[in-house]
Amino acid sequence: MGRVDNARIHRTRLRNAQFVSFIDSSGCHGARHPDRHDQRLRRQKLVRGLLALAGAGGLGWVLLESARAIAMF
DSSP states (O other), X not given: OOOOOOTTSXXXXXXXXXXXXXXXXXXXXXXXXXXXXXHHHHHHHHHHHHHHHHHHHHHHHHHHHXXXXXXXX
């Protein structure tokens, strides 16, 4: 295979600096909310809570119907 000489590769502190400056100057990126991660975590917590509530309600319904069925016999 041999050695690879990477001396000719131009490196900057910022990867693809020209591309990033173009995107920044053109303004094509929208304003982003800094707390998206926190919003996502809150949404996931809410969904988990709703699923747990629905599961508990379903279990309660099954127990109630089972008790009614047993009471009939």
